[in-house]
Amino acid sequence: MKINASQTLPKRIKPQHMLIIGMIVVTIVLGEFFTVHADENIKGNFTLGGYGTLSYSMDDHETVAPARDISQKPDNGFNTDSTFKLDSRLGLHAYYHFSDTLDFVAQGVLRDQVNLTFLNSMELAYVEFKAFPQINVRAGRFGYDAFLMSDTRNIGYAYTWVRPPTEFYSWIPVFSVDGIDAIWRIDSGDVQWSIKAQIGSSHTDIPVGDQDYEIETDNLRAITLSRQSGSLQVKIGYSKFTLNNEADALSSLHQGLGAVAAATSKIFSGISREAAFLRNNTSFQEQNITYMTLGAAYDDGIWIAQAELSHSTATSNILPHGNMAYLAVGHRLGDWTPYLMYSITHPTYDVYVSTENWEPINQEALQEQAAYILNSTRMDQQTFSLGLRWDFHTQAAVKLQWDNSYIKPYYGLWWHDLDVATHADHINSFTFSLEFMF
Amino acid sequence: MTHSTSKIFLILFSMVLIFSWVELGFADGVAVVVNPRNPIIKLTKREVSDMFLGRRHTFPDGNPVVVLERNPGSQLREKFFNLLNGMNLKLLNAYWARLQFSGRVQPPVSISNDHRLLEIILQNEAAIGYMSASSVDDSVRVVLNLDK
Numbered sequence: 001m002k003i004n005a006s007q008t009l010p011k012r013i014k015p016q017h018m019l020i021i022g023m024i025v026v027t028i029v030l031g032e033f034f035t036v037h038a039d040e041n042i043k044g045n046f047t048l049g050g051y052g053t054l055s056y057s058m059d060d061h062e063t064v065a066p067a068r069d070i071s072q073k074p075d076n077g078f079n080t081d082s083t084f085k086l087d088s089r090l091g092l093h094a095y096y097h098f099s100d101t102l103d104f105v106a107q108g109v110l111r112d113q114v115n116l117t118f119l120n121s122m123e124l125a126y127v128e129f130k131a132f133p134q135i136n137v138r139a140g141r142f143g144y145d146a147f148l149m150s151d152t153r154n155i156g157y158a159y160t161w162v163r164p165p166t167e168f169y170s171w172i173p174v175f176s177v178d179g180i181d182a183i184w185r186i187d188s189g190d191v192q193w194s195i196k197a198q199i200g201s202s203h204t205d206i207p208v209g210d211q212d213y214e215i216e217t218d219n220l221r222a223i224t225l226s227r228q229s230g231s232l233q234v235k236i237g238y239s240k241f242t243l244n245n246e247a248d249a250l251s252s253l254h255q256g257l258g259a260v261a262a263a264t265s266k267i268f269s270g271i272s273r274e275a276a277f278l279r280n281n282t283s284f285q286e287q288n289i290t291y292m293t294l295g296a297a298y299d300d301g302i303w304i305a306q307a308e309l310s311h312s313t314a315t316s317n318i319l320p321h322g323n324m325a326y327l328a329v330g331h332r333l334g335d336w337t338p339y340l341m342y343s344i345t346h347p348t349y350d351v352y353v354s355t356e357n358w359e360p361i362n363q364e365a366l367q368e369q370a371a372y373i374l375n376s377t378r379m380d381q382q383t384f385s386l387g388l389r390w391d392f393h394t395q396a397a398v399k400l401q402w403d404n405s406y407i408k409p410y411y412g413l414w415w416h417d418l419d420v421a422t423h424a425d426h427i428n429s430f431t432f433s434l435e436f437m438f
Numbered sequence: 439m440t441h442s443t444s445k446i447f448l449i450l451f452s453m454v455l456i457f458s459w460v461e462l463g464f465a466d467g468v469a470v471v472v473n474p475r476n477p478i479i480k481l482t483k484r485e486v487s488d489m490f491l492g493r494r495h496t497f498p499d500g501n502p503v504v505v506l507e508r509n510p511g512s513q514l515r516e517k518f519f520n521l522l523n524g525m526n527l528k529l530l531n532a533y534w535a536r537l538q539f540s541g542r543v544q545p546p547v548s549i550s551n552d553h554r555l556l557e558i559i560l561q562n563e564a565a566i567g568y569m570s571a572s573s574v575d576d577s578v579r580v581v582l583n584l585d586k
Contacts, residue, residue, distance in 0.1 A: 051539055093539050097547075105541050124541050133502035134495060143540050151540040158536035187496045190484050228493050230484065301524050335528065391528040394511065437535045 047095045051437040053156040055087035059429035063417040066429060068163055069153070069170050071113040073207040074415050085112040087163055087433060089154055091123070103128040109154050115205035115212050123154065123176050134185045142181055144174040145196055146222040146239035148295040148308055157435040160304055160389050162401040165326040165343035167383060168308060170413050172291075173215045174202045174241065177222075191229045198222040202241070209249035215284070216244035231300040239291045243319075246285040253373065254279055256366050263361075270356045278370040280316060281352075287316040304330040304339070313348075320379045320412055322347035330389075337389040344382040351375055351409065376421070379412035381405055396436040403429045467571040468518045470582040471556075473563045476501075481581045487523040489566060491533065492543035497564075505546035506555055506567035518568050521584035 059066060059081055065074040068086050075085075089111035096104040107124035110116075126140030143151025149164045150172060156162070179200015186193040202217045222239035246254070261275035295308035307327040314321040323346050330339030352374045358367040387401035405428075407414065410421045470486050472478060478497050488494035489503055497503050508515040511527065519525045525533070537543040549555045552573045559565045559578055566581075574580055 049538070051535060091539060095538075095544050097544070103544065105544070107539065107541070126541070138541075145542075151542070152536050155535055155539045158532055158539065185495055187494050187500075190488070192488065192493050228488075230488075301529060391532075394527045395531055397528075397532075437531060437539075 045097055047097075048093070049095075049438060050090065050092040051155055051157050051435075052090040053088055053433055053435050054084070055156075055162070055431060055433040056082070056084050057086045057429060057431040058082035059427055061425075061427050063420045064411065064427060065415040066166070066427075067170065067413060067415060068112075068166065070173060070206045071175075071204055073114045087156065087431065088112070089156070091154055093124075101130045103130075111154060113205065114207045115214075119203075120205060134187075135182065136185075137180065137182045139180050141176045141178050142198075144172075144177050144202070144222065144239075145181070145198060145224060146174075146237045146291055147172070147293050147310070148233075148235055148297055148306065150174075156399075156433060157395075157397060157437045160330050160337055160339050160399075161328060161341055161385065161387055162399050162431045162433050165328070165341060165383070165385075166413055167343040167345040167379070167381060168310065168324045168326050171320045171377075171379060173204050173206070173289075174217060174220065175204055177202050177220055179220065191227060194224075194226045194228075196222075196224045196226075201244075208247040211247070211249040213247035213249065213284075214245070217241040218244045231298055233297045235293075235295045235297075237291070237293045237295075241289055243284045243287050243289070246283065250282060250284075250373070253282060253366075253370060256363075257282070257370055260358075260361065260363055260366065268356075268360060271358055271361060274354070274356045274367075278367075278374060282318050282370055282374050283316050284318065287314060287319055289314045289319055289321065302332050304328075304332070304337070311348075317349050317352065317374055318377050320345075320347065320377050322349070322379075335391045337391075339385075339387050339389070341385040341387070342382070343385075345379045347378055347380055351378065375410045377412045378410045380408040380410075381413065393436075395438065396434065399431070399433040399435060401431045401433075403431070405429070467583055467585040468514070468521055468568050469571040469574045469580045470566065470568045470584070471559060471574060471578040472566050472581050473559050474577070474579045475563050476579065478581055479579075483522055483582065483584075486566075486582050490519075490522070490546070492537050492545070502564050503566055504562055504564045506558060506565055507546040507548045508555075508568070509548050509550050514568075514570065518584065 057066070062081055065081070066086060074083065089109055091107060091109040093107045094105070098104060104127050105124050108121045109123045110121060113120060122141060124142055126138045126142045129137045131137055145151045149159070149169065152158055153164050153169060177198055177200040179198065181196060181198035183194055183196040198221065200220050202220055204215045205212050206215060218241065220241035222237065224235055224237040226233060226235040257275045257279040261272050261279060264272040264275065289312065291310055291312045293308060293310040296306070298305040305328065308325065310324045312321040312324070324344070326341060326343035328339060328341040330337045352371050354367055354371050358364045383403050383405040385401055385403045387399060389397055389399045391397045404426060406424065406426050408424045470481065477499060485494065485498060489505055495503060516527050519530055534545050538545055549558065549567065552569045555567045555569055556577060559567055571583060
């Protein structure tokens with residue numbers, strides 16, 4: 001029997017409150033531990049640390065709810081207009097320096113996701129072999145490193161803004177990679193070059209309809225070239241992977257479309273072709289995604305600027321793809337850093353409009369459902385953000401951020417009421433975050 | 439107030455000023471030191487900065503470098519980075535949080551005192567560390583002096 005945790009708790013205490021209380025207790029305990037035992041950590045053999053975010057967000061629409069990434073599902077669907085869960089998280093990081101050539105790293109992150117399990121919470125678990133001074137090889141689970149921020153998405157304390165730009169990072173379905181990667185660093189005068197290659201697979205649970213879908217990727221490959229010169233980093237990357245499995249929630253739809261395609265192939269060839277098109281373009285299994293990206297980050301201690309451009313392709317239109325970009329600029333005034341950010345994503349395919357009349361086969365509902373599902377992941381929006389970071393402590397900061405998003409149909413990054421999806425709208429959201437590390 | 443009383447007061451006041459100056463660490467520069475068997479004679483601020491920020495992993499001659507840090511919250515560390523590249527502890531912590539928790543680079547080992555630092559540097563030709571300039575002795579080579 002599936003137990004609903006909320007039913008076992010008093011009415012006033014919700015699971016998210018328990019999460020927050022848990023985060024605070026763990027942080028206080030760890031803070032005490034490290035205050036007392038700081039001297040033990042200097043030996044370089046074993047260190048334990050971590051980071052966390054306590055965040056509260058609200059928006060001005062009762063018919064939509066934001067998602068920081070595709071692994072989240074709001075408790076009350078689109079009715080959630082304020083929440084602690086969107087950005088709050090707690091990470092615990094362990095590092096064991098076994099020898100000059102061998103290190104072990106493990107990191108667990110407690111964050112809101114549709115299927116919170118031990119394995120899903122393990123962001124890092126790898127052994128690093130320093131074969132040569134400039135070549136390191138890692139095996140196990142490590143961060144996906146195809147973009148500037150794809151391996152730092154959780155670490156709010158490390159970046160200026162509240163969250164990585166959602167237009168750029170929300171739909172990347174890979175958080176950690178299980179496999180092998182290698183980095184080759186080249187020091188050339190005052191310039192450091194690095195080439196990194198990753199191969200492996202990944203697992204990410206996302207909500208599809210009323211069910212969970214574990215996106216399994218295979219043949220995942222990523223290669224990046226980075227150039228660091230003082231305050232400026234430039235990075236280009238290419239990544240490709242294949243989705244292994246199908247979402248169970250779509251199986252009846254696929255059966256129906258397959259049956260229509262077969263049954264109408266000789267009589268209504270147009271309907272058959274459209275059914276086959278819809279079958280393929282609502283499918284995750286054996287579909288490929290590629291990302292090509294160019295990014296740059298600048299930080300001279302006073303000015304902060306970061307920008308990325310990316311072009312993605314996919315063999316199925318249910319997998320959002322197109323062009324993504326963002327630009328963020330901040331200026332440090334002592335402990336205060338005001339910043340601006342603009343991010344945009346635009347698909348390279350059109351909204352799907354049915355081409356055939358399915359009335360003769362009495363399957364208009366199936367056609368409409370398939371077209372809606374195909375369009376439902378479409379991401380076509382832009383967000384302007386204005387924020388302020390205050391570093392009030394050497395290991396803690398507060399952030400305030402206002403976002404104004406202009407969303408065109410079909411709200412692929414939002415949970416929403418069905419009626420909302422077909423018209424464009426502006427949504428304002430406001431977030432307060434406390435970031436810390438220990 | 440007699441002339442001699444004024445003199446004593448002036449001397450005492452000067453002593454307090456000097457004591458405060460030394461105590462706050464402003465009277466002394468920071469020296470970046472290596473093992474004397476290391477062929478490197480001099481390093482630039484940029485090279486040392488890149489090493490201590492985990493960007494650079496070799497000396498200019500191509501040999502690997504082992505970076506020795508000081509205690510994270512120490513005044514010496516704050517002063518070192520302030521003189522080296524203008525970074526304060528808040529910036530440094532956010533910077534290292536990104537590298538450490540992403541798994542890109544783990545922070546260098548932290549050393550709590552000069553004695554232990556010298557001990558490690560003398561054992562390891564690849565080691566590089568920093569200490570108050572006034573604490574440097576002949577057992578190590580100074581490759582960069584950061585003045586106040």
